[in-house]
Amino acid sequence: xxxxxxxxxxxxxxxxxxxxxxxxxxxxxxxxxxxxxxxxxxxxxxxxxxxxxxxxxxxxxxxxxxxxxxxxxxxxxxxxxxxxxxxxxxxxxxxxxxxxxxxxxxxxxxxxxxxxxxxxxxxxxxxxxxxxxxxxxxxxxxxxxxxxxxxxxxxxxxxxxxxxxxxxxxxxxxxxxxxxxxxxxxxxxxxxxxxxxxxxxxxxxxxxxxxxxxxxxxxxxxxxxxxxxxxxxxxxxxxxxxxxxxxxxxxxxxxxxxxxxxxxxxxxxxxx
Numbered sequence: 001x002x003x004x005x006x007x008x009x010x011x012x013x014x015x016x017x018x019x020x021x022x023x024x025x026x027x028x029x030x031x032x033x034x035x036x037x038x039x040x041x042x043x044x045x046x047x048x049x050x051x052x053x054x055x056x057x058x059x060x061x062x063x064x065x066x067x068x069x070x071x072x073x074x075x076x077x078x079x080x081x082x083x084x085x086x087x088x089x090x091x092x093x094x095x096x097x098x099x100x101x102x103x104x105x106x107x108x109x110x111x112x113x114x115x116x117x118x119x120x121x122x123x124x125x126x127x128x129x130x131x132x133x134x135x136x137x138x139x140x141x142x143x144x145x146x147x148x149x150x151x152x153x154x155x156x157x158x159x160x161x162x163x164x165x166x167x168x169x170x171x172x173x174x175x176x177x178x179x180x181x182x183x184x185x186x187x188x189x190x191x192x193x194x195x196x197x198x199x200x201x202x203x204x205x206x207x208x209x210x211x212x213x214x215x216x217x218x219x220x221x222x223x224x225x226x227x228x229x230x231x232x233x234x235x236x237x238x239x240x241x242x243x244x245x246x247x248x249x250x251x252x253x254x255x256x257x258x259x260x261x262x263x264x265x266x267x268x269x270x271x272x
């Protein structure tokens with residue numbers, strides 16, 4: 001019996017649970033990994049800025065837990081994924097609807113967008129905090145209108161009071177963005193590793209073979225199967241290579257080695 005954790009809860013499950021809880025996790029992955037950046041990060045405009053940030057962070061926590069489970073299955077249980085849903089034989093057979101490498105690539109793009117945006121926003125706000133006494137009232141009001149709870153600000157507040165409110169809000173946001181950057185880096189690392197493992201060992205993807213309650217993949221995939229995936233993946237990897245350590249606030253030495261390894265394999269596959 002194994003236990004897994006998602007969204008702060010833990011449940012036991014059976015390894016051969018082909019149509020039960022494990023299938024539900026795979027379905028969650030497919031739903032989450034298929035979202036584009038805008039829909040993944042967006043929320044109701046009626047929500048306060050604080051609640052919108054909390055919701056976005058919660059979504060990434062769920063994505064991280066799901067990717068951790070997928071990474072565990074790939075590395076420890078030898079799970080192998082299809083390149084895309086174009087391989088319809090397995091889908092029509094009614095087997096487990098696992099996420100595909102194409103969906104992982106799509107989600108990696110979403111995570112990359114989040115990394116770039118959060119790192120830029122954190123860096124910009126840190127600069128504003130350092131220069132808080134030099135910001136004009138209009139610039140302070142822009143910060144408050146964008147990020148602060150309206151109930152915290154009174155029309156009668158003078159410029160110094162507003163600067164203090166803006167500084168407190170920006171410090172909270174910097175903390176939130178740093179959490180999101182850290183989480184996004186870990187999530188991206190899981191996705192990169194899963195894709196890298198498949199690129200290093202592609203002898204399992206082409207044809208589904210059933211063995212009791214377990215399903216594995218055997219045979220070599222074709223260039224046509226991998227080319228669209230590689231072409232989508234390459235620009236994402238290029239952007240990840242360009243992440244700025246100063247803006248991100250974390251050492252990227254190991255992360256860049258992983259990105260470079262996958263990029264080299266991706267270029268090699270495109271050239272075949």
